Amino acid sequence: MAHFKRIRDPVHDLIIFDLENRDSEVDKAAWQLINVPEFQRLRRVKQLGVSEFTFPGATHTRFAHSIGVFHVARKLMTIAKNQCSDWNPNKARVALIAALLHDIGHGPFSHAFEIAEIDRLKDRPGLYKDHEHWTAEIIASERHGVRQVLKEIFGANGAIADDVASLLTTDPTDIYAAVVSSSFDADRLDYLQRDRLMTGSGAGAIDFEWLLDNLRVVQVPSVVEEGESAVAIDRSESPTEKIETFAFEEKALQAVEAFILARYHLYSQVYLHHATRGMEQMISKFLLEFANESARGVVANLAVHEDHPLRTYYAEEPNIRRYLDLDDAVVWSAIEITAERGNGSLKDQAKRIRDRKLMKSVAIDIQNPTALDKARRRFIDTKLLPKMENSIFVDRAPLSIYKDAQRENVKPHKRVYIRRKHDEPVDVARLSKPVQALAAGEEILRYYFLDESVRNSVLKVTGERDDETR
């Protein structure tokens, strides 16, 4: 007798898990995985961190997103299966479970938390772990719920957990992995729609069904040299090196452009919004100071109890047991208690975060600077920052939609390919002027000021009157 579980979702509507069909063991595993404590923790980690300070509706969680990614991954996998002659169900199974679990290692306020961790551990090589490392560790752990579930359903002592962890930490080379990480992966397809819906932003719409209908499995070179003269090298040295990934039929070119532009609009208008980024800076600073104080152990001058999970995490070297105790609620409780009963700088910071007293910023146009941008930057960098590094925060971030976050080059598996009739797949940049324009990349540079008067001195650095400042 059929036995289904159903989840209603604001983006995808009905998400169904088939728990009885013999071919649906992935659904059965997914349903059980959703219910392990490590996955339930994601209910308490917001997908967009502090974006709700800017977009009040953006309170959706990594829990809902992860289930959405699993749902989209199943759709992509069906498309891939219909186009592949030598289908490998084991690899498909690993990829679908990876899609569900890909965010399980995210900490509270993901970006702000990681920035504080990098700073806290900068002089202790090897201790920092980003969320991808935590994800792999949580999945593979013998002592935690994910592996136990996978062991019960698939046997082999849960060995599939190692395959899932490995898939999430290595570059994809086949179509199964491309479902989890590629230019058109399930993660991206969910968050673009979900974040747009929940923020209420009008920007960033994608033609989802049309894109899916025009999706094809192709093989592309895995090694791409930089530059025109390197084409000869590619052809002579790598005649057979290929990776499998997705491409689009040429008739979907405009929809593909809109898909890429959607990311650009969401990054520029939502993820990198100046108010959100300012709040992230404040939370990172709070976490770093809280961590440094916690490291003093029982004598730490903190308002929270010495058993508070945030304090115990920071009192030790990073470890999975303490890490899994962390979520947004834990950090908020530390902020609230510190705001009420703390003292000194930490109390001021906590009150400011709790009550949304945002820092104001000065933005520098780094792509097309005016003389004023240069004068302001010179003034801040040479006159202010050397003596005020604790009250001025520098925010630099790439807005590189068609380049990787490291601003080196777009990875082969993250390029968007168009399949042309009677030709090899080509990069969409070859055919699209809008994408070419985005390929150069942009960056943001903002300075945030705790002291409003210091900011005003920057705005008037070349003698502007009040009504002339921007």
Place this chain on the structure above:
Amino acid sequence: MTKLDDIVVGVVALSGGELVGRIRLQKIVYLLEQKGLKSDAKFTYHHYGPYSEAIADAVTDAKFWDTLEETTEFRKLDGAPFSIFRSHRPMSDFQQLGELSQEGARNLLARLNSESSTALELAATIHWLTQVEKLADWQQELERRKPGKANFGRLEKAITLLKELELPPSSS
């Protein structure tokens, strides 16, 4: 202009005023660092091997202060994007590149620029795996992180480059 901004511009200027590719630029600075550049850039491991956020920022800043140009072009064959950096500052502006002499830096740059960006990436990665991560079986790890990339003679080219530069593991 900071010291690192100046080094980035110097690398381009001493390469003949033009350098192709962001991966190339990053790996060249990394390998020069091992030869005594002393740029103060901190490196971490990313997709293409050792990478420095500070170098990426220095590129942005040098462009901001009008000492470096970057254009993005697309390969005619397949549309793959790549960067071309240009500096109009004369070589005589760089009697030193960090702690390297101009002549020493130019010789190193000539050698490094004769390699493909993938060979540079492999050489920098091998150095990183053996010297920073201190992995005994770096070949296996290289294949895991960069599947297929070390084929077709690229690994041999990277090892030869390290040997000529007298950098480990080949030198040890």
